[in-house]
Amino acid sequence: xxxxxxxxxxxxxxxxxxxxxxxxxxxxxxxxxxxxxxxxxxxxxxxxxxxxxxxxxxxxxxxxxxxxxxxxxxxxxxxxxxxxxxxxxxxxxxxxxxxxxxxxxxxxxxxxxxxxxxxxxxxxxxxxxxxxxxxxxxxxxxxxxxxxxxxxxxxxxxxxxxxxxxxxxxxxxxxxxxxxxxxxxxxxxxxxxxxxxxxxxxxxxxxxxxxxxxxxxxxxxxxxxxxxxxxxxxxxxxxxxxxxxxxxxxxxxxxxxxxxxxxxxxxxxxxx
Numbered sequence: 001x002x003x004x005x006x007x008x009x010x011x012x013x014x015x016x017x018x019x020x021x022x023x024x025x026x027x028x029x030x031x032x033x034x035x036x037x038x039x040x041x042x043x044x045x046x047x048x049x050x051x052x053x054x055x056x057x058x059x060x061x062x063x064x065x066x067x068x069x070x071x072x073x074x075x076x077x078x079x080x081x082x083x084x085x086x087x088x089x090x091x092x093x094x095x096x097x098x099x100x101x102x103x104x105x106x107x108x109x110x111x112x113x114x115x116x117x118x119x120x121x122x123x124x125x126x127x128x129x130x131x132x133x134x135x136x137x138x139x140x141x142x143x144x145x146x147x148x149x150x151x152x153x154x155x156x157x158x159x160x161x162x163x164x165x166x167x168x169x170x171x172x173x174x175x176x177x178x179x180x181x182x183x184x185x186x187x188x189x190x191x192x193x194x195x196x197x198x199x200x201x202x203x204x205x206x207x208x209x210x211x212x213x214x215x216x217x218x219x220x221x222x223x224x225x226x227x228x229x230x231x232x233x234x235x236x237x238x239x240x241x242x243x244x245x246x247x248x249x250x251x252x253x254x255x256x257x258x259x260x261x262x263x264x265x266x267x268x269x270x271x272x
Contacts, residue, residue, distance in 0.1 A: 124159025
C-alpha cells in the first residue's frame with residue numbers, strides 16, 4: 001500500500017506517567033504500512049513530564065494528526081479511552097497502551113479485514129511478550145480467523161486491549177472509572193448484544209509486561225478478581241446471563257483466582 005494512504009481509523013492512547021515509553025508506542029503507529037487517519041493522546045492527570053512528551057510528539061508529525069486531551073483528574077485507563085473515543089472522527093477506533101507497541105502491519109491487516117467485512121463490530125488479534133529493548137518486527141503468520149462466541153468470551157478475555165479495533169458508533173463504552181477488567185467488560189457487552197466479534201490469528205501487538213502473572217498487576221490479583229465478579233454481576237443484571245450461568249461463572253472465576261494465588265506464591269518462594 002502507498003504509505004501516504006490513510007486508514008479510516010482513530011487511534012486512542014491513554015497516557016499515565018508514560019514519558020519513557022510513549023515515544024516508542026507512537027513510533028510504532030507512525031511506522032504503519034497503512035497509516036491511521038488520526039491519533040488521540042489522553043493524559044490521565046499524570047502530574048509528571050508526560051504532557052511535555054505529548055506536546056513534543058504533536059509537533060513532530062503533520063499538523064492535526066495528533067490530538068491532545070488533558071484530564072484534570074485521574075480516572076483510569078478505561079475512562080481515558082472513553083474521553084479519546086468521544087473525539088474520534090473515524091468509523092473505526094483502535095486502542096494502544098502507551099507502554100506497548102504495534103507490529104508495523106497491524107492497521108493494514110486488521111483494518112483491511114474489518115473494512116471488507118462490515119458486519120464485524122469488534123476485532124482482536126494475537127500478541128507477543130517482548131523484552132524492553134526489542135522492537136515488534138517479525139514475520140506475520142497465516143491462520144484461521146475465528147469468531148468469538150459469547151461463552152468463549154465469558155470464560156476468559158480473548159484478546160488484550162492493544163489488539164482491539166472496534167466500530168466507533170457501537171452503543172457500548174468502557175465503564176467509567178472501572179480500573180480493572182474494564183476491557184473484558186466492554187468486549188462482553190458487545191458480544192452479548194449479538195454483534196459479531198472475531199479474532200485474527202496474527203500476532204500484531206507487542207506487550208512489554210505480563211498481561212497477568214508474577215509481575216505488574218500480580219500484586220493486585222484480588223482487585224482484578226473483584227472486578228471480574230462485578231462484570232458477571234452486571235451481565236446478570238443486564239439479562240445477558242441467567243442465575244445458573246452466573247453461579248457457574250462465579251465458581252469458575254474463583255477457581256482461576258485460587259490458581260493465580262498459588263502461582264504467585266510459588267514465584268515468591270523461587271525469588272527467595
